Amino acid sequence: MPKIADIEDTPNPNAKKFVLREPLTWGIAHSYESAEQAQGDSLASALFAIAHVTNVFYVDRWLTVTQDGQADWEPLLREIAPPLRATPAASDQSAAAVFAARATVADLSPEDRQRLDDIELVLDQEIRPYLQSDGGDLHVLSLAGNQLVVHYQGACGTCPSAISGTLQGIESRLRTLEPDIEVIAA
Known part of the structure; x- marks a missing residue:
């Protein structure tokens, strides 16, 4: 417990x-x-x-x-x-089970898969830790062309700053990787 x-x-x-x-x-x-x-x-x-x-x-x-x-x-x-x-605490889970349960964006070309992997790395290292420290997170829903669609979770889902300032900050950081990327919250 x-x-x-x-x-x-x-x-x-x-x-x-x-x-x-x-x-x-x-x-x-x-x-x-x-x-x-x-x-x-x-x-x-x-x-x-x-x-x-x-x-x-x-x-x-x-x-x-x-x-x-x-x-x-x-x-x-x-x-x-x-x-x-x-609620019971989590039991020991294998790394394979955790990996299998993680949602991934499907149907991407190898080039777009690499782009998404690069974006996810930045999100994991620089963005998610801050969101998580505030009780939230984000999940990538899709990458199509230059549009990255994300969904805020937890406290970020209804936070006014997540929809404006945080989203702009994420887009600004990701533009160092891809100058034309547009980040949209869904």
């Missing part, structure tokens, strides 16, 4: 990040924007059963919960803690 090490504010005032002592997963992100999406995930379903919860995102040793902005955080945190503590 994961023990909560800390609860952190995020740049999104409607999201809190729970830092855990034990992992919930080993590298596999779980992101849900509704109770319907969370069906089959007992932790996320239990969290969506709490009034005002609008988004659940977790990976490894942290979980981010976003609310609709209508609830006071103190009582909401007290409701979130029991289902989180009741």
Whole structure:
């Protein structure tokens, strides 16, 4: 059962990040924007059963919960803690299982696959650590021509700065690799 090490504010005032002592997963992100999406995930379903919860995102040793902005955080945190503590910690998973579960962008030419690998390397090394430290992340949905479509997860999903400033910063950094790239949030 994961023990909560800390609860952190995020740049999104409607999201809190729970830092855990034990992992919930080993590298596999779980992101849900509704109770319907969370069906089959007992932790996320239990969290969506709490009034005002609008988004659940977790990976490894942290979980981010976003609310609709209508609830006071103190009582909401007290409701979130029991289902989180009741969830079993991640069991040992093989590297092959984790690798197989990661989503990849399909149907790319070898040249576009190399472009995407280069982009993902920059995202992994320079962008995702900052997003994750704030309780969020991003997932690449597609690369078509000069358009890279990303989807924000966790606290970043509804954060005003993610849609404007952060997206522009990501695009600016990626333009050092590809001057004509356009980054779009979906």
